[in-house]
Amino acid sequence: MQFKGYRRPDGKVGIRNQVLILPSVVCANRVARGISQAVAGTTWVEHQHGCTQLGADAELTARVLVAHGTHPNVSGVIVIGLGCETIRAQDIAAEIKKQCSYKKVATIIIQDEGGSVKAIGSGASIAREFVGAASAGEREWIDASELILGTECGGSDACSGISANPALGVTSDMLIDAGGSVILAETTEIIGAEHLIAARAVNPQVARKCFDVINACEASANKMGVDMRGSQPTPGNIAGGLSSIEEKSLGCIYKAGTRPLQDVIEYAAPVTQKGLVWMDTPGQDIEQLTGMAAGGCHLVVFTTGRGTCCGSPIVPTIKVATNTALFERMNDNIDINAGTVITGEENVEQVGRRIFAEMLEVASGKLAKAEILGFNDFAIRRIGPTM
Amino acid sequence: MARLQAIVMKAKDNVCTVVELIAPGSEVEMEINGENVCVRADEAIPVGHKLAIHDIKQGEIIMKYGEVIGRATQNIRIGQHVHVHNLESCRGRGDR
Numbered sequence: 001m002q003f004k005g006y007r008r009p010d011g012k013v014g015i016r017n018q019v020l021i022l023p024s025v026v027c028a029n030r031v032a033r034g035i036s037q038a039v040a041g042t043t044w045v046e047h048q049h050g051c052t053q054l055g056a057d058a059e060l061t062a063r064v065l066v067a068h069g070t071h072p073n074v075s076g077v078i079v080i081g082l083g084c085e086t087i088r089a090q091d092i093a094a095e096i097k098k099q100c101s102y103k104k105v106a107t108i109i110i111q112d113e114g115g116s117v118k119a120i121g122s123g124a125s126i127a128r129e130f131v132g133a134a135s136a137g138e139r140e141w142i143d144a145s146e147l148i149l150g151t152e153c154g155g156s157d158a159c160s161g162i163s164a165n166p167a168l169g170v171t172s173d174m175l176i177d178a179g180g181s182v183i184l185a186e187t188t189e190i191i192g193a194e195h196l197i198a199a200r201a202v203n204p205q206v207a208r209k210c211f212d213v214i215n216a217c218e219a220s221a222n223k224m225g226v227d228m229r230g231s232q233p234t235p236g237n238i239a240g241g242l243s244s245i246e247e248k249s250l251g252c253i254y255k256a257g258t259r260p261l262q263d264v265i266e267y268a269a270p271v272t273q274k275g276l277v278w279m280d281t282p283g284q285d286i287e288q289l290t291g292m293a294a295g296g297c298h299l300v301v302f303t304t305g306r307g308t309c310c311g312s313p314i315v316p317t318i319k320v321a322t323n324t325a326l327f328e329r330m331n332d333n334i335d336i337n338a339g340t341v342i343t344g345e346e347n348v349e350q351v352g353r354r355i356f357a358e359m360l361e362v363a364s365g366k367l368a369k370a371e372i373l374g375f376n377d378f379a380i381r382r383i384g385p386t387m
Numbered sequence: 388m389a390r391l392q393a394i395v396m397k398a399k400d401n402v403c404t405v406v407e408l409i410a411p412g413s414e415v416e417m418e419i420n421g422e423n424v425c426v427r428a429d430e431a432i433p434v435g436h437k438l439a440i441h442d443i444k445q446g447e448i449i450m451k452y453g454e455v456i457g458r459a460t461q462n463i464r465i466g467q468h469v470h471v472h473n474l475e476s477c478r479g480r481g482d483r
Contacts, residue, residue, distance in 0.1 A: 158404050158435030161452065162394055191478050193454070221479045228479025229471070241404065241435030243469070244476035247456035305435070323434075342406050344391075
């Protein structure tokens, strides 16, 4: 099984040739947006971070920014700074260049350029050059074993655990059997199902990590002194029939198929293992999506019962509806219908094979709907206070 | 696959998930261990919501997927809607 991707000089594989405009700090968002809007073929992110952060929290933000620049789906990156921030644009750019010497990397500092208008002008000129180079890239046949798939469910309903998630589980097993990697994440949404995942761990140390990350997550929720049901399941999940976090989690983990769990890794840590890996992320959709993208996943398959539009700016995000009514109602945003399992027209194996085929097509260049519609969702997990 | 009105994930579950809107008093057809079973719905059940397929006593565990999804906060009769009004989560209870 193969797809057509871009082979990078360092041996890694990309499935897009994005030129990313990346602010290192919240104060540079407007300039990043201005550059991207001036130059077709670029994408950008905005975020609320990059200044007055401390210690491990600042390091995590920097790691996520660098990892978006080094991501193999990105061919060129322009890092935008204001000039006085904690997480300096020139440091982010230097780290990206250090890790990926082949990549086109530039820095724009708004204070040095003489303001936002001039910064947008200078950035647009560089972006134009980067897009020209990116557009000349040629795809070649690459084995599916080199793909890393991120799995996600958001806006879940009671059909999620019956149709779309078990079908995505079939896709996950198929990719793992082909030699690829799959990420399971959203730790909050594994509470109540952790024993089932831990039982699949390759050794007792990995099983121990499963319980450790769940206990830490549940303890941080309990510290707030309330019933988690005020937030998990969400009001939409509850309207869709999910009554407790345990019920949501038991449906959620079907995405991860049935193969052994190789490791539990930190938020935004690079995925270096083959097979199934659990990344410790929050259940919040965009923080999870951003963490998996930073971990190096090439694409995400995202199941939804209530309906969601989101997409990463650098990682194609394929939506799967758990029910046919949603697929028809939000067809602008949903790529695949798994509601056929509910109506009895198909079984989960058939839908899982359909998702796998779509995944290879999207890996080869077919645009997911979230890409066509220009979604560029991006949110970094915070683990410390803003000072 | 014939279309049933409700799905029972595992034989030891005490709830089913309905896949179409159920009117009060209607017979809901589902498959348990390869056999078709009917349960009479006491009340309206929205799509994706759960229906008790056994009597469940207050404090008893509620099972779906063959696993614990919560605990009954009141006695639940067969045919009643099972949701946040009569099922509480056992996890993430910072209020306890």
